[in-house]
Amino acid sequence: MNAARRIGIAAAAGFGFLLTPLTLAAQQAGRGRPAGFLDVLQRPKFVAMLVLGIAALALLLTKKMRNGIKVPFLLLSTFLFGIAANLPVKAFSGFSMHPSPICSVAKAVLYGFRTPMMVTLAVILFLTLVGPKLFCGWVCPVGAAQELVAMLADKLGIRRRRWNFRFSQGVRVGLLLLFIFLSGTAILHTVQGEQAIALSLYDYINAFHGFEIVKQPTVMDTVIHFLPFLLTLAFAFVVYRPFCYLVCPIGLVTNLVEPLGLFRVVRTKPACADCGVCTAKSPCPTVPEILKDAAVRPDCFSCAVCVNSCPSGELEFRVR
Ligand code: SF4
Ligand code: SF4
Numbered sequence: 001m002n003a004a005r006r007i008g009i010a011a012a013a014g015f016g017f018l019l020t021p022l023t024l025a026a027q028q029a030g031r032g033r034p035a036g037f038l039d040v041l042q043r044p045k046f047v048a049m050l051v052l053g054i055a056a057l058a059l060l061l062t063k064k065m066r067n068g069i070k071v072p073f074l075l076l077s078t079f080l081f082g083i084a085a086n087l088p089v090k091a092f093s094g095f096s097m098h099p100s101p102i103c104s105v106a107k108a109v110l111y112g113f114r115t116p117m118m119v120t121l122a123v124i125l126f127l128t129l130v131g132p133k134l135f136c137g138w139v140c141p142v143g144a145a146q147e148l149v150a151m152l153a154d155k156l157g158i159r160r161r162r163w164n165f166r167f168s169q170g171v172r173v174g175l176l177l178l179f180i181f182l183s184g185t186a187i188l189h190t191v192q193g194e195q196a197i198a199l200s201l202y203d204y205i206n207a208f209h210g211f212e213i214v215k216q217p218t219v220m221d222t223v224i225h226f227l228p229f230l231l232t233l234a235f236a237f238v239v240y241r242p243f244c245y246l247v248c249p250i251g252l253v254t255n256l257v258e259p260l261g262l263f264r265v266v267r268t269k270p271a272c273a274d275c276g277v278c279t280a281k282s283p284c285p286t287v288p289e290i291l292k293d294a295a296v297r298p299d300c301f302s303c304a305v306c307v308n309s310c311p312s313g314e315l316e317f318r319v320r
Helices: 003-030 034-041 043-060 068-087 091-097 101-111 116-131 134-138 140-156 164-183 207-211 218-237 242-247 249-260 276-282 287-291 305-309
Strands: 189-192 196-199 261-265 315-319
Touching: 003 242, 034 043, 034 116, 034 315, 043 068, 043 261, 068 091, 068 134, 068 140, 091 218, 101 116, 101 140, 101 164, 101 207, 101 249, 116 134, 134 140, 134 249, 134 276, 140 207, 140 242, 164 196, 164 315, 189 261, 196 207, 196 242, 196 249, 218 242, 242 249, 261 287, 276 287, 276 305, 305 315
Parallel strands: none
Antiparallel strands: 189 196, 261 315
């Protein structure tokens, strides 16, 4: 199947996925209620997210996602979806971090699915269902920052350890269960009037806060605000995407959704020379599972390292 056809399939799948909420929104408008979902989806931030996600897919399918393109692409995502909203530039005022991907899950569980949260989740799920974690791999600013650090670590010759996926998945699931328990019991809470309002555990470990330049009341508050992001960057030198594999609930949700994705990394030929180059060069714990064609795999962030490194072109991004 040629690249143009694959991109066509991806676009068709994406259109189909978006059709349901768009239709619902149109029906709402028809009943005289505001079409909130559509309004929010048309904001520059979400349009840019979809455009970058699909552009990444096109580059992956045509095997053009190499370091010369990866670095500017990841810098662009980091800038647009992480840094831009802090600048006093009107064009970037619509690129607010809020709701961050984590908040779109955590705050929605706590306070209900508001439209910006639903749109954020829809964009994330859409880009996950089209390609292997296209949102996490190429759009998310925290993901992009970790990927850039991993590439820098490679350049500096720093040896990174690979995750034991059972361990990292156990921590990620454990944090989600702890979040649900703490939210349900309102052990973490604030008081408004006479009412105790549950707070999110993830607010205390949310690396997305690191992109938000806001004046904190005390030095300690400033440290707490930036610490998760700084720790994430520091650990990204020695393990691949520590925040994604260990903490982020979106990482967990997209890992569960990933097997349904239209495109993924697959072995294209039955005979593999078993040279081990792809496994040795890849940053993730996923490649051995791909070679075994395992149904359940650790997260693939579509970084393209395994595909680009296979000397016989055995691995490819293609329809699963
Ligand atoms: S797992 Fe979370 S932090 Fe990592 S790339 Fe995905 S949304 Fe971003
Ligand atoms: S090396 Fe291959 S399997 Fe691992 S994250 Fe990158 S594209 Fe996915």
